[in-house]
Amino acid sequence: MSPTNRTVVVTGIGATTPLGGDAASTWEGLVAGRSGVKPLEQEWAAEQAVRIAAPVAVEPTEVIPRPQARRLDRSAQFALVAAKEAWADAGFEAKAGDDPNVDPDRLGAVIASGIGGVTTLLDQYDVLKEKGVRRVSPHTVPMLMPNGPSANVGLAVGARAGVHTPVSACASGAEAIGYAIEMIRTGRADVVVAGGTEAAIHPLPIAAFGNMMAMSKNNDDPQGASRPYDVARDGFVLGEGAGVIVLESAEHAAARGARVYAEAVGQGISADAHDIVQPEPEGRGISHALQNLLDRTDLDPAEIVHVNAHATSTPAGDIAELKALRKVFGDDADHFAVSATKSMTGHLLGGAGGVESVATVLALYHRVAPPTINVENLDPEAEATADVVRGEARKLPADGRIAALNDSFGFGGHNVVLAFRSV
Amino acid sequence: MAATQEEIVAGLAEIVNEIAGIPVEDVQLDKSFTDDLDVDSLSMVEVVVAAEERFDVKIPDDDVKNLKTVGDAADYILKHQA
Numbered sequence: 001m002s003p004t005n006r007t008v009v010v011t012g013i014g015a016t017t018p019l020g021g022d023a024a025s026t027w028e029g030l031v032a033g034r035s036g037v038k039p040l041e042q043e044w045a046a047e048q049a050v051r052i053a054a055p056v057a058v059e060p061t062e063v064i065p066r067p068q069a070r071r072l073d074r075s076a077q078f079a080l081v082a083a084k085e086a087w088a089d090a091g092f093e094a095k096a097g098d099d100p101n102v103d104p105d106r107l108g109a110v111i112a113s114g115i116g117g118v119t120t121l122l123d124q125y126d127v128l129k130e131k132g133v134r135r136v137s138p139h140t141v142p143m144l145m146p147n148g149p150s151a152n153v154g155l156a157v158g159a160r161a162g163v164h165t166p167v168s169a170c171a172s173g174a175e176a177i178g179y180a181i182e183m184i185r186t187g188r189a190d191v192v193v194a195g196g197t198e199a200a201i202h203p204l205p206i207a208a209f210g211n212m213m214a215m216s217k218n219n220d221d222p223q224g225a226s227r228p229y230d231v232a233r234d235g236f237v238l239g240e241g242a243g244v245i246v247l248e249s250a251e252h253a254a255a256r257g258a259r260v261y262a263e264a265v266g267q268g269i270s271a272d273a274h275d276i277v278q279p280e281p282e283g284r285g286i287s288h289a290l291q292n293l294l295d296r297t298d299l300d301p302a303e304i305v306h307v308n309a310h311a312t313s314t315p316a317g318d319i320a321e322l323k324a325l326r327k328v329f330g331d332d333a334d335h336f337a338v339s340a341t342k343s344m345t346g347h348l349l350g351g352a353g354g355v356e357s358v359a360t361v362l363a364l365y366h367r368v369a370p371p372t373i374n375v376e377n378l379d380p381e382a383e384a385t386a387d388v389v390r391g392e393a394r395k396l397p398a399d400g401r402i403a404a405l406n407d408s409f410g411f412g413g414h415n416v417v418l419a420f421r422s423v
Numbered sequence: 424m425a426a427t428q429e430e431i432v433a434g435l436a437e438i439v440n441e442i443a444g445i446p447v448e449d450v451q452l453d454k455s456f457t458d459d460l461d462v463d464s465l466s467m468v469e470v471v472v473a474a475e476e477r478f479d480v481k482i483p484d485d486d487v488k489n490l491k492t493v494g495d496a497a498d499y500i501l502k503h504q505a
Contacts, residue, residue, distance in 0.1 A: 065444060067442065067444035134475075138465040138466075138468040139469075142465075
């Protein structure tokens with residue numbers, strides 16, 4: 001097979017999310033329909049219009065040694081926890097080279113976040129103002145740089161084929177995985193650790209998103225606040241965490257006898273060129289991304305049974321995505337079980353594409369679509385356009401090859417659609 | 424009141440423990456910060472700033488490069504403390 005058309009598979013998964021400290025507990029929470037949203041108890045939250053968020057279930061400092069943790073931004077801590085889990089899950093026992101099954105020169109890392117080391121930046125600015133120049137941590141720059149999580153994961157696994165950080169707001173995690181698929185498909189690498197991370201539960205991002213009117217102010221009902229497709233949805237709930245997968249060429253995985261979760265079929269990418277933050281209401285850019293996916297891969301729409309939707313619980317965005325799916329796939333969209341897992345995890349911004357790729361891969365592997373929770377009154381436009389999995393998880397077809405999509409869109413008009421397929 | 428060499432080493436041990444996670448009993452006069460105690464160049468800046476605050480002493484950047492061992496640092500602080 002030509003090095004520009006290699007088959008790419010998923011051989012490892014890892015996550016740390018509001019639902020659990022690893023991929024297994026996260027998946028269990030998703031299938032059970034559990035919400036990770038909580039009231040913000042910090043003192044600074046009292047004066048905010050938004051006083052809810054979805055923090056990680058397990059603090060990363062419980063698993064990363066303190067001397068290492070204090071040199072890592074919180075977003076890099078999440079990425080490292082998820083990447084280490086995915087790396088071990090893929091069957092690697094040490095970093096590349098020390099484990100003879102992977103050549104460091106053929107290993108890449110692509111981890112993205114939407115905002116980068118924002119808590120480090122803001123905390124160190126507080127140190128500068130309160131304690132003076134001399135007290136600013138010498139680790140500040142490597143902690144706040146947006147490529148910090150990717151570089152630290154690359155160091156941990158010994159990746160020398162390339163370490164990258166695509167930044168596209170809330171599409172960043174998905175774009176990272178798309179980039180990783182291309183690295184393998186085009187022959188630059190045999191194995192790539194890829195995903196997204198975000199740690200932005202801090203007064204400034206919350207005030208800023210809140211003032212954009214982008215977030216839910218349903219402070220009295222935290223667990224019911226993230227409600228994609230419900231008529232009463234009023235914005236997203238900020239989540240934090242990371243999701244990371246190990247991608248590998250099919251030949252490389254077969255040669256070492258690796259377990260394969262799914263095939264990573266490919267990605268469709270586009271830009272809206274419509275507005276810096278508003279989604280194009282008819283989903284034109286999303287349609288373009290979906291069409292690119294179909295044109296550039298051998299994905300068969302008849303095999304698609306599940307969509308992990310971007311659906312952040314905003315009035316306009318949720319419907320535009322469903323319209324695009326219907327426009328591009330027509331009657332085939334009738335057999336798409338559409339799940340909005342942000343109803344449970346909140347919106348992890350740049351981490352979303354990583355965590356939701358983990359969820360999409362596990363949905364194919366276990367043949368179960370997680371539910372969309374909190375849909376009490378389904379928006380009639382959603383009902384007319386798509387089959388939303390509501391309330392409880394739903395079994396996917398037990399036999400035959402099935403495929404699933406993971407959509408991610410970001411401020412700036414970025415659209416990224418990833419496709420996975422059972423093996 | 425000025426600290427004794429023993430107090431300075433004990434203080435440096437606490438600082439190195441906090442920054443690099445090295446057990447306090449391993450921080451001895453003859454130990455090299457970089458070779459023995461996992462203190463790289465960035466962490467050395469943290470050690471110096473913490474020591475300045477604790478022992479009320481100024482350690483200019485130009486002098487930091489001469490502080491190879493715990494003993495070097497203790498002697499410097501002993502000589503320069505206010």
